[in-house]
Amino acid sequence: MPELPEVETTRRGIEPHLTGRRITQVHIRQPRLRWPIPTDLPHRLQGRTITRVERRGKYLLIQCPPGTVLIHLGMSGSLRLVPPDAPPRPHDHVDLTLDSGLTLRLHDPRRFGALLWFDPETGNHPLLAHLGPEPLGDSFDADYLFRISRGRRISIKALIMNSQVVVGVGNIYASESLFLAGIRPRRAAGRLTRAEATRLVAAIRQVLEASIAQGGTTLRDFVHEDGAHGYFSQSLRVYGRPQAPCTTCQTPIKHITQGGRSSYYCPTCQK
Structure with a gap:
């Protein structure tokens, strides 16, 4: 299972390519992950600009005001940046195409990951609500x-x-x-x-x-x-x-x- 270092490495890898970019298209091939991908996700995301890419524990948080995309890589998931015309492989479930021409692609053979949406102004997501401090943060001493x-x-x-x-x-x-x-x-x-x-x-x-x-x-x-x-x-x-x-x-x-x-x-x- 991808742990904190793998997730942080992924965050650092994708952040420069996502921050400040507008999402031009959302393509969902397989919505049935650990929790179903919201059916209205393309409507919520298309046209939104990504302001930050953060990590909380093993969760990636892609900030797209007024909401946030929450991604968990599950047992075998990964994120890759590919050209928009790159043919999907088996288990490539979701594409977020950016105005730069790159596509952020979620790959998850076991489908134990998650891609969800929540509005931080209405409160923290239940998956994040009870998490302890970050091990690299000041509160963990x-x-x-x-x-x-x-x-x-x-x-x-x-x-x-x-x-x-x-x-x-x-x-x-x-x-x-x-x-x-x-x-x-x-x-x-x-x-x-x-x-x-x-x-x-x-x-x-x-x-x-x-x-x-x-x-x-x-x-x-x-x-x-x-x-x-x-x-x-x-x-x-x-x-x-x-x-x-x-x-x-x-x-x-x-x-x-x-x-x-x-x-x-x-x-x-x-x-």
């Missing part, structure tokens, strides 16, 4: 993480993967961040010390920023707006490396399952 972890019996990995606590820390990035912070993924969140909270916040920021810089982590079929793959997977220290030597101490990496998801850690470096 050691004091916040330490405070919100108090009395929690769930694992620290489950806590930082909870989007109501902090957005965008997916499974891969949680494992990598906990390794850098020296904390085992099964540790009860309530046992986190203030010093560990400081290390973990710094590690989450470091891992996410490194992944964004390298274009995200591509493990299956996610590609960026230009069709290029991310390369952060080549820098993973523990995730997907069971029994491989730890890059720090050479101890074999352990693999466990938490909540139906794989976790990886070094039994020596992480306590």
